Amino acid sequence: MQELKIIKSTTLKDKPEQVGDFGTIFTDHMFVLDYEEGKGWHNPVIEPYQPMLVDPASAILHYGQGIFEGMKAYKTNDGLVQLFRPRDNFLRLNRSAERLCIPQIDVDFVLECLNKLIELESEWIPTKEGTSLYIRPYIVATESFLGVRPSHKYKLFIILSPVGAYYPEGLKPVKILVEDKFVRAVAGGLGEAKTMANYAASLLAAQEAKSKGFSQVLWLDGVNLKYVEEVGTMNIFFKINGEIITPALNGSILPGITRDSVIKVLKSWGLTVNERKISIDEVVEAFDNELLEEAFGTGTAAVISPVGILQYKDKKMELKDFESDSIAHKLYDFITKLQYGKENDTFDWIKSLS
Amino acid sequence: MQELKIIKSTTLKDKPEQVGDFGTIFTDHMFVLDYEEGKGWHNPVIEPYQPMLVDPASAILHYGQGIFEGMKAYKTNDGLVQLFRPRDNFLRLNRSAERLCIPQIDVDFVLECLNKLIELESEWIPTKEGTSLYIRPYIVATESFLGVRPSHKYKLFIILSPVGAYYPEGLKPVKILVEDKFVRAVAGGLGEAKTMANYAASLLAAQEAKSKGFSQVLWLDGVNLKYVEEVGTMNIFFKINGEIITPALNGSILPGITRDSVIKVLKSWGLTVNERKISIDEVVEAFDNELLEEAFGTGTAAVISPVGILQYKDKKMELKDFESDSIAHKLYDFITKLQYGKENDTFDWIKSLS
Structure with missing residues (x-):
């Protein structure tokens, strides 16, 4: 060169x-x-x-x-x-x-x-x-x-x-609509690449969701419109009855770097994250049984976005008020402290400019 | 304006x-x-x-x-x-x-x-x-x-x-590989729009097919990798035991204007075209039973591209030598004559510049 x-x-x-x-x-x-x-x-x-x-x-x-x-x-x-x-x-x-x-x-x-x-x-x-x-x-x-x-x-x-700061006044829960008509990507397609096509594919769904008062959509898989994939520009995590779950990387999900960081931080805290298939029906059932404890997105822009409302078809799921002892809040705190040099970096993630 | x-x-x-x-x-x-x-x-x-x-x-x-x-x-x-x-x-x-x-x-x-x-x-x-x-x-x-x-x-x-002329020496059959790994589009996605994403999604599959000596791929549906969708930059038609078949427009197939013209020309000739689901297994079975009479692509570039070889996994299907009394040849002749003003336009398709 x-x-x-x-x-x-x-x-x-x-x-x-x-x-x-x-x-x-x-x-x-x-x-x-x-x-x-x-x-x-x-x-x-x-x-x-x-x-x-x-x-x-x-x-x-x-x-x-x-x-x-x-x-x-x-x-x-x-x-x-x-x-x-x-x-x-x-x-x-x-x-x-x-x-x-x-x-x-x-x-x-x-x-x-x-x-x-x-x-x-x-x-x-x-x-x-x-x-x-x-x-x-x-x-x-x-x-x-x-x-x-x-x-x-x-x-x-x-x-x-x-x-600017994504949350100038502290973490704010977002309203998410589960998309049951449009598809972002399918295995064998471009979903796991960070390429223009995936963003082009998201525009109409996001526009329709915004017109209904939601900030982003939660994508389901393109084959069955059943399994959770990712949120607008973030990956998604759930805490159900104590189990932390995020959809496994299956070829149509973007392998987020914040997603990966969250998994590693949680593991370092002695918590288990199950990367597996999770259907939207399982999420709804957990909500109905009062076992859906948390849902949050992960991405570069916001780091962590707690989900306040998750709507699937006519089912509106309001998650408990976001509390400061939640996993989402602890993760946000920890990762942003790392990023701003307020936390000792034991992961070797921070690269300081000489 | x-x-x-x-x-x-x-x-x-x-x-x-x-x-x-x-x-x-x-x-x-x-x-x-x-x-x-x-x-x-x-x-x-x-x-x-x-x-x-x-x-x-x-x-x-x-x-x-x-x-x-x-x-x-x-x-x-x-x-x-x-x-x-x-x-x-x-x-x-x-x-x-x-x-x-x-x-x-x-x-x-x-x-x-x-x-x-x-x-x-x-x-x-x-x-x-x-x-x-x-x-x-x-x-x-x-x-x-x-x-x-x-x-x-x-x-x-x-x-x-x-x-230049797409076929300077007359219609030439093409070699097509049935794509069984990559997916172009899925219902709910962008497949029926003529948008950049679909072409970006096609590049790697086409490159791999070319390296194996094929000129284009035949896409299967993104859900089951079973039903025929379209060829590289063309729609696809089959003639099986006298029946002319093209995949129905299902939301993930480009609604080709040459495709539509071909259907209308065939109808004007008293022939029936069935727009329906057709699985690659049906095509293979027809071939095995010597009932696969023709396969051809339709698009603006080539108008009609007869398929000479269609390969699905290890199955190489050689179609009979392209003959001038085939439907593909008749269609090519008729539509190009219309386009160059050598055929009377009863469809009102030709717009002459004043």
Whole structure:
């Protein structure tokens, strides 16, 4: 690989006093890496954040051959910059790449470039409680060609966006609608890859749920519309009669990094998590028998989202008021403390920028 | 809607003597239409074909909210320009739009703009036997925003590309592999929309099939991997013991316009087409009993593609040599004659440019 080139912006933007809506403000620089068949990945560069020229026949405008990741950089009270399991995000990017016929990246090299980018932009990392710098690495097909086959050209970008606290006033339970008509993914499809198609597939269901007052949908499996898969942009956990359950990774569920962290943290606390099939009927039955103790989502954006209301068809399940001794609350506390350097990291998950 | 603005290119490209690979050469101009929430579709313009500026946070680079169509303009021996069922393509574009939360277009207005674009570019329509001008209308989400929800901004493009004859030496049977691992789509998903996700989902299966010497895959349903759905970029028909069968539109199959034309032409010939479920086991059994008389794909690119070899797991089914009195051959002949103005159009499918 060539050496990373850094082209600094001659004018810097004003950093916002208050971080507004998620994903609308971007920092001064971005990282770009090119791929061309025969040449491999080449031309790594940190350059001013700017629009790019895209040909109207570019593959990415037609066939959805694109993948992405989402992660965050946190600033500790001591002013240290910390990343949470960044290597795992790039390893997953490579797994998504395989499914989408996109060439593999050199994870160590790209991680190095990311570190340099964040170093350069470290003043963009907000410092208020719960805020962070969202990191969006993505790869898109860029060959100008209308035939349907894997592109011969790609671009990898990393862009950065300061984001506010997901829960500025403390954890807030969400209202979730169990989706019984639309399907996100099915085994043999793209469900376990972090690729555009899954998000495109979710839009209409999410829009209909929002119009009914719900914040996200809970997806069921595409074969029987029976087994729980995941929530909108999160994985899902239940606590039923003392048993902690999350749907097993079956090929159509996104293997969330927060999901994996939650399982490992719970195990370190001596608790068992059963990764298994769980039907929506089992959830309803548990609720009816007053055994559904908790339900919560896990994801990069919110870390933990306790479920306050879960509605399946006409059945509205109100979960007990979210209490601070719940597993969801303890997990949220523990993982966010790790991320902000307030908890000793025995998992080797935190990567501090030198 | 504002009036269509036409900005002519000051320099025109050389038109190729020979049309090369599909979808690599584009004409001098394109049509562009903008959408913004609150303003609706606006700013219709025919302008020089050129790259556009895309923000790195643009929705289309992340969440696959994009749809497209494919159709062709043909030149008759008399120099007339003909389109084949263009209105049906734009009606389907609107159905795809609905599924992808993209705002509806005014079909009549966009058709008018398409006609003006083709008029302007009519010298680009190749005239050799079997050649045509491929028309690619598409809509992409263009808002710069990383949140997952329908975009508030879109662009519709129509780009044009001269294409060679699909069968320069006459109809040629194709080798098809029945896909028994990967899935293209499932009911409740995006399968019946012409959207990027379905093409992204097809890449790996097609690549593996090609490496084994097949030209496309035959998809089975995503629930049971049992019922026939469609072929790569075509719909599929079988003739078994005299019965003509094509999979019924079940929500996960693309409602092909050539598929629909074939059904209507066959009916006009007094033949029955049964749109029904057909399992791959039924196809294999018919083959074993020497009752599988024909199999062919239908689509805009090739019109009709007779299947020469169909392989399911270890079972290699060689279909009888393609003969000129087969249904596939008759259909190909009839529909291409309609398209090139050599057959009287009793269906009202041909739209001649004034």
